[in-house]
Amino acid sequence: MAEAGIDYAAVFQALPGAVALLTARLVFADANEAFLRQAGRAREQVVGRYLFDAFPGQPHDAAASGMRNLESSLRRVLAGGESDVMAVQRYDVESAPGRWEERYWSPVNAPVFGPDGQVVLVIHRVEEVTELIRTVGGPGADLRVGAELYSRLRELEEINRRLRRAHAREREVALALQRAMLPAPQQIPHHLIAVRYRPATVTLNVCGDWYDLVDLPGGDRIAVTVGDVVGHGLEAAGVMGQLRSALSATSRVAAGPAQALDALGRYAHSVDGAESATVVACFIDWDRHTITYSSAGHPPPVLLRADGAAVLLDDATDPPLDAHPEPGPRPQATVSFDAGDLLALYTDGLIERRGQDIDTGLDHLAQSLRRHCGATDPETVADTVLNDLLPADGVTDDTALVIVRL
Known part of the structure; x- marks a missing residue:
């Protein structure tokens, strides 16, 4: 299929992963169906709204740091223009008035550049990993322990990914140098x-x-x-x-x-x-x-x-x-x-x-x-x-x- 014939808006909505687009002011520019479904929000509750109005801090837990950590990550992406793979974050869901369920999420934030080379959008992809953390922590384990183990695994994966990229770049330079000689x-x-x-x-x-x-x-x-x-x-x-x-x-x-x-x-x-x-x-x-x-x-x-x-x-x-x-x-x-x-x-x-x-x-x-x-x-x-x-x-x-x- 020719590139001009691809409906990228439809592709974005059909993505199986939960993905949202944020402006440089951290306002939702768009969110796909998987994101809305996972977040339990209607489109009008998200698109066009400031991120932390649509997803405020946790009123039942003043010490919760998930949204503060998310903001820090997004600011780093906007300032540095590099993707940021976050550690697992806790953000509970209100299943009924006054009743909160402990949930854990794995966010990744990546920049989208404009013609001038500046970051104009941030791709925010998030995956709920609560059940996976239950498996990692083992039967009867505290979810926070499982989340800590999972986060360490994610950090190791990211370190390995960066090392592979650095090694690959060195390989390309070494190979070019070798062939030139x-x-x-x-x-x-x-x-x-x-x-x-x-x-x-x-x-x-x-x-x-x-x-x-x-x-x-x-x-x-x-x-x-x-x-x-x-x-x-x-x-x-x-x-x-x-x-x-x-x-x-x-x-x-x-x-x-x-x-x-x-x-x-x-x-x-x-x-x-x-x-x-x-x-x-x-x-x-x-x-x-x-x-x-x-x-x-x-x-x-x-x-x-x-x-x-x-x-x-x-x-x-x-x-x-x-x-x-x-x-x-x-x-x-x-x-x-x-x-x-x-x-x-x-x-x-x-x-x-x-x-x-x-x-x-x-x-x-x-x-x-x-x-x-x-x-x-x-x-x-x-x-x-x-x-x-x-x-x-x-x-x-x-x-x-x-x-x-x-």
Whole structure:
């Protein structure tokens, strides 16, 4: 249905929840049928009247604070322009002259802004929770005790909601920062390379996974690196950026990947949050058809040969960055390759699953590469590998993947 054809007044009246609209002067602008029915008031007793004339204080209980608390909440919404979820309030109902029944209500107040950005209306939604409070308090319990327990639960729910919103905002910023710092393969235009980054999907966390591609001097040579920073959010993304940039610079001047990681480890010693970060660096030389590599605690790259043999590049593995008080020289190893071979670098989010041995994940990766190695375009290989290895219901860790057609 087109928006212009919606009768919003009818929608408002049909809402199943009790909702009223208050002006900035706290006069009822409107109230839906559920609100009037729940309040036990006729429309003319509510609409157009000042809130506290329509619902005055409790004459049988001078100490009752429900309406004072409501006014404070509404004033906060008008002044600050933010919604306010109130604790449960007591407001008794006169069931017969001089006879009052104890009732409890759960109000939420939210602003409606005008074109100038000022609050022009307040949405006042209220739900009676007396029976729910009886259940929370237990048989025979004082309703006030149940109301206190219910209010604490509501406060915890609101705190959790605000934390989720703040975490989600941080995730968005961290993810944007992370993606901005990860290079596109176009900077290595003379070789077929695919890169992928997939954030975790079943948590709000953004981790510190990264990859990098660097053109090296001295012939047809590039450095491909993949790393993983421990931690989540903006801090991890910031540390990732520092380490990636440092390794990119050192790779251009280092004699090999071991020397580059040695320098990076010494730098990581001075970076808060770089503890236990892992990284693997591969220097690929197309003139010599060799891959020289070194790993700082990272899962091994996989070299898939044209005959389907999968070789784990795990002969030069050392502890993660900043694992020792005094960083030392790191090992490196060299392996040859033939034209048409495939090299895969990745982070542990691709192969590690709870309750599953890491060797199983490595076997799954090798099998997936074998099935799809016939595809000339590494973009196709990267997509199919992710589809094969990442569960359909999502993962709790980020994944970085680089596929190089050699």
